[in-house]
Amino acid sequence: MYKLLFLGxxxxxxxxxxxxxxxxxxxxxxxITQPDKPVGRHATLTPPAVKxxxxxxxxxEIQQPAKLKEEDFxxxxxxxxxxxxxxxxxxxxxxxxxxxxxxxxxGIFNVHGSLLPRWRGPxxxxxxxxxxxxxxxxxxxxxxxxxxxxxILLEEQTAIHPDExxxxxxxxxxxxxxxxxxxxxxxxxxxxxxxxEQNGSKATYCKILTRNDGRLDWAKTADELARMVRAYHPxxxxxxxxxETRLKVVKARAFQYEKLLKPGTPFVHDGLPCIAATxxxxxxxxxxQPEGKKAMSGNEFLRGMRSFxxx
RNA sequence: CGCGGGAUAGAGCAGUCAGGCAGCUCGCCAGGCCCAUAACCUGGAGGUCGGGGGUUCAAAUCCCCCUCCCGCAA
Numbered sequence: 001m002y003k004l005l006f007l008g009x010x011x012x013x014x015x016x017x018x019x020x021x022x023x024x025x026x027x028x029x030x031x032i033t034q035p036d037k038p039v040g041r042h043a044t045l046t047p048p049a050v051k052x053x054x055x056x057x058x059x060x061e062i063q064q065p066a067k068l069k070e071e072d073f074x075x076x077x078x079x080x081x082x083x084x085x086x087x088x089x090x091x092x093x094x095x096x097x098x099x100x101x102x103x104x105x106x107g108i109f110n111v112h113g114s115l116l117p118r119w120r121g122p123x124x125x126x127x128x129x130x131x132x133x134x135x136x137x138x139x140x141x142x143x144x145x146x147x148x149x150x151x152i153l154l155e156e157q158t159a160i161h162p163d164e165x166x167x168x169x170x171x172x173x174x175x176x177x178x179x180x181x182x183x184x185x186x187x188x189x190x191x192x193x194x195x196x197e198q199n200g201s202k203a204t205y206c207k208i209l210t211r212n213d214g215r216l217d218w219a220k221t222a223d224e225l226a227r228m229v230r231a232y233h234p235x236x237x238x239x240x241x242x243x244e245t246r247l248k249v250v251k252a253r254a255f256q257y258e259k260l261l262k263p264g265t266p267f268v269h270d271g272l273p274c275i276a277a278t279x280x281x282x283x284x285x286x287x288x289q290p291e292g293k294k295a296m297s298g299n300e301f302l303r304g305m306r307s308f309x310x311x
Numbered sequence: 312c313g314c315g316g317g318a319u320a321g322a323g324c325a326g327u328c329a330g331g332c333a334g335c336u337c338g339c340c341a342g343g344c345c346c347a348u349a350a351c352c353u354g355g356a357g358g359u360c361g362g363g364g365g366u367u368c369a370a371a372u373c374c375c376c377c378u379c380c381c382g383c384a385a
Contacts, residue, residue, distance in 0.1 A: 038385065043313080211383090239382095245316095246382070271349090291382035292316030296323065303336050304324035 001025060002085040002189050005077075005104070007032040011049040012170060013090035015178030016111055020088065021057045023182040029084060030061035032077070034093055068097055077103065085189055089143060090177070098145050106189055108143040111177040113170070115139060115155050117203035120148035125173060126166045127206035129231035135159055136169070138177040140184045142195055149203075151195035154184040165233040214238045218264035222254035222281035229283075240275065242266055243305075248289040257282035273298045 004026050006017055020026045031054045039046040054062055065073035081087070081103030089096065090111045101108055114124035116139040121127070128136040137157040144150040156176055160169060187193040214236045216225055229238045229252040239248045243266075254277075261267060261276035268274065273285045289295040290305070 040385095041313090041381090041383090043385070248382080289382080290316090293323095293381065294317095295381095299337085300323045303322080 001027045002186070003027050003029050003083060005030050005032065005080065005084050005087045006050075006054075006090075007087060007092040007096075008050040008090040009034045009048045009093045010091045012113065012174045012177075013050050013092070013111075014053045015174045016088070016090045016181050017050060017053055018057065019178040019182050020185075021059070023186075025182065025186050028057075028059055029080060030063060031059055032063045032065070032092070035064045035066050068094060068100065086185065088181070088185070095147065096143065101143060101145065109153070109185055109188075110141050110143050110148075110150070111181055112139045112141060112148060113173045113177070115157060116141060116148060116152060117198040117200060119206050120203055121206040122208045123206045125170050126209060126231040126235075127204075129160060129164070129166055129169060130227055132227060133160060136173070138173050138180065140177070140181060141198075142188075149198060149200065151197050153188055153193055153195050154180060156180045163230070166231045167234045209236045211236045216240045216249065216275075216283075218275065218277050220277060221279050222277040222283045225277055225283050226252050226254040240264075242275075246291045247285075248291075248295070249283075249285055249287075250289055250295050251287035253284045253286055254281055255284060256280055268302065271299070271302070273302050 002025060004020060006013075006020065006028055008014075008017060008031075017028075017031075021028050031050065033048050033050045033054070036045045036047045036051075038044065051062055051064070063073055063076060068074070077100065081100070082105070084104040086106050087100075087104050087108040088110070089108060096108065112124065113119075113136075114128055115135070115137045118124075118133075119127045119136075125136070135157055137155055139155050140153040141148075141150045142153065156179075158172065158176060164172075184193070188195070209232070214228075214232050216228065216238055218225075218240075225238075229249050232238050233250060237248055237250075238252075239246055241247070257269070257274070257276065258280055261282075263276055263278045265276045266273065267276065267282075269282070269284070273288070274282045275285065276282045285298045285301070287295055287297055288301050290301070
């Protein structure tokens, strides 16, 4: 059995953790995950998804260092690390210091949610949909000192469905990664697989997303905006301001609209709420969520908020 | 005690400030009209106004307490 340490935090990592745990070839010696964090309106201290899953799987050795250079943690990992064959990192959320890379016998491995070197960075899933890519996938790579630049063990492709949201693709890639991770890692550790260096000249990059990135910019075309709504659902979500109130856009459809309206102007077309974009395009608001309200169809939104019609 | 919005018919909302017949746009049911309808016309059913207490001749509306939902922020 290969001895592993698993580093992960969010839901994306859970299927991978589960797959390794349930595979007979590996032993999970411990978990490193982020500290419990205050979450939601009442700032309830909430454990990360990986911690919850680890407990379910009966893994008791769980480390949650706030900083990786913390004395106690460093001592712990330097003690256990060299006895491990490998570490596996899946959406852990912290950059590993170089001294950690040398600890396990055969290195540290990562599941990344894109076909590297395309979409290096922290939001590859949203980036792929936003860019209109028709294919994406997961990459199993060996971590080196540079972010997402390590040699590739395996890439598993999948088509992006035409209406697929970021959340849906996230879940599919999490599972896809989990199905290929155990045998890929085992093959490498068995010395049956030679990693390939990435072609850095083909690299593209994505940045970390915040809620502010979800503000719809009506100077773009409706097609771009519709892709953004799709890519950013449910995180970080997309929104705009209508009649001085914030309106989340959950689902939207782009269409051609020849009348000249200033970008950002709300109007009603075929009984549905729309907003003018640029280049003769407009976005139909299929499903929205006004602040303080639950999500509702565009139809329902119009029925109540008829001030939309004034514009 | 982080800031804020909300709960009224099956859905989305107005009415609350300033107490006085429970409303609007839809949906639903029945009928009519039409070559036709997600159109139009007529009629109808459907409400403990989130819950509890208080003030009042009278409370969706004013006062106190509680529950639940949501936006922001972190």
